[in-house]
Amino acid sequence: MYTLSANQYGKGEIHLVRIYRDTPRHEIRDLTVTTALRGDFADAYLSGDQSKVLPTDTQKNTAFAFAKTHGEGAVEDYAIALGRHFVDSDPYATAADIDVLVDAWDRVVIDGAEHDHTWVKRGPERRTVRVVATGTGAEQTVEVTGGVVDLVILKSTGSEFHGFHKDEYTTLGETDDRILATSLDVTWRFSAVPADWDAAFVTIRTALVSTFATWHSLALQQTLWQMGQAALDAVPEIAEVKLTAPNKHHFLYDFTRFTVAQPIPNDNEVFHADDRPYGLIEATVSRA
Numbered sequence: 001m002y003t004l005s006a007n008q009y010g011k012g013e014i015h016l017v018r019i020y021r022d023t024p025r026h027e028i029r030d031l032t033v034t035t036a037l038r039g040d041f042a043d044a045y046l047s048g049d050q051s052k053v054l055p056t057d058t059q060k061n062t063a064f065a066f067a068k069t070h071g072e073g074a075v076e077d078y079a080i081a082l083g084r085h086f087v088d089s090d091p092y093a094t095a096a097d098i099d100v101l102v103d104a105w106d107r108v109v110i111d112g113a114e115h116d117h118t119w120v121k122r123g124p125e126r127r128t129v130r131v132v133a134t135g136t137g138a139e140q141t142v143e144v145t146g147g148v149v150d151l152v153i154l155k156s157t158g159s160e161f162h163g164f165h166k167d168e169y170t171t172l173g174e175t176d177d178r179i180l181a182t183s184l185d186v187t188w189r190f191s192a193v194p195a196d197w198d199a200a201f202v203t204i205r206t207a208l209v210s211t212f213a214t215w216h217s218l219a220l221q222q223t224l225w226q227m228g229q230a231a232l233d234a235v236p237e238i239a240e241v242k243l244t245a246p247n248k249h250h251f252l253y254d255f256t257r258f259t260v261a262q263p264i265p266n267d268n269e270v271f272h273a274d275d276r277p278y279g280l281i282e283a284t285v286s287r288a
């Protein structure tokens with residue numbers, strides 16, 4: 001009467017910190033890893049037979065072990081090794097999804113000199129890596145998606161919004177000068193392996209941020225379209241960019257309602273930063 005249409009299982013948000021301490025100047029890598037296996041696991045649900053289930057606890061242990069044994073390259077290399085390991089070694093897994101959130105730490109600077117082993121967490125922005133490893137041997141495919149979440153960005157001018165469609169419920173005023181602010185979640189799908197995963201991330205992030213800053217915006221929609229194109233221009237190894245952008249509205253505070261003797265001017269200087277609701281603007285930009 002019913003069918004188990006889909007299932008997957010794994011460990012959520014394995015928070016692991018790897019310190020590289022081969023020299024007095026240590027390095028830190030702060031990862032939050034989520035694993036998910038797909039494959040011949042229906043019995044675990046349908047009859048309660050767990051004989052094919054590699055425990056999520058084991059998946060967690062493997063994530064920690066690989067931080068040491070496969071942690072020398074980029075985060076992408078680590079995630080690829082972990083994903084491949086699960087599909088190569090688990091006879092019941094046909095696919096493994098590895099999602100990684102990377103927290104950045106900035107080195108403490110004392111009297112102009114970077115400290116060797118102390119950092120301050122940057123946040124909230126985090127780099128993301130998603131690896132989907134499917135199949136084994138010659139049939140194996142590995143898809144890599146890079147990205148960034150919670151990239152909060154604001155420009156105080158260079159943004160307009162007017163000429164929009166209006167109906168009997170429209171109250172929004174037109175503007176040729178407003179704050180444009182968002183918290184970007186962006187992913188980009190790799191169609192080829194870049195020479196340097198870290199350099200690809202920096203190049204794409206720079207393209208996104210500088211386009212947001214320099215493009216004179218007629219709407220957040222138009223800005224996203226420009227940012228997506230800039231990312232594709234910057235790194236040939238990516239095939240598609242998905243952008244999700246809440247429009248973090250900043251409303252000019254209305255001082256004209258006050259009965260003060262001297263009217264208080266507000267020439268785009270004082271805003272109410274409204275956290276919700278927000279416009280939610282999304283776009284996927286692909287190579288034609």
Ligand SMILES: O=c1[nH]c(=O)c2[nH]c(=O)[nH]c2[nH]1
Nearest residue numbers: 161172218219220221247279
């Ligand atoms: O850039 C914008 N796009 C919209 O679709 C929209 N709608 C709205 O009320 N403000 C804005 N701003």
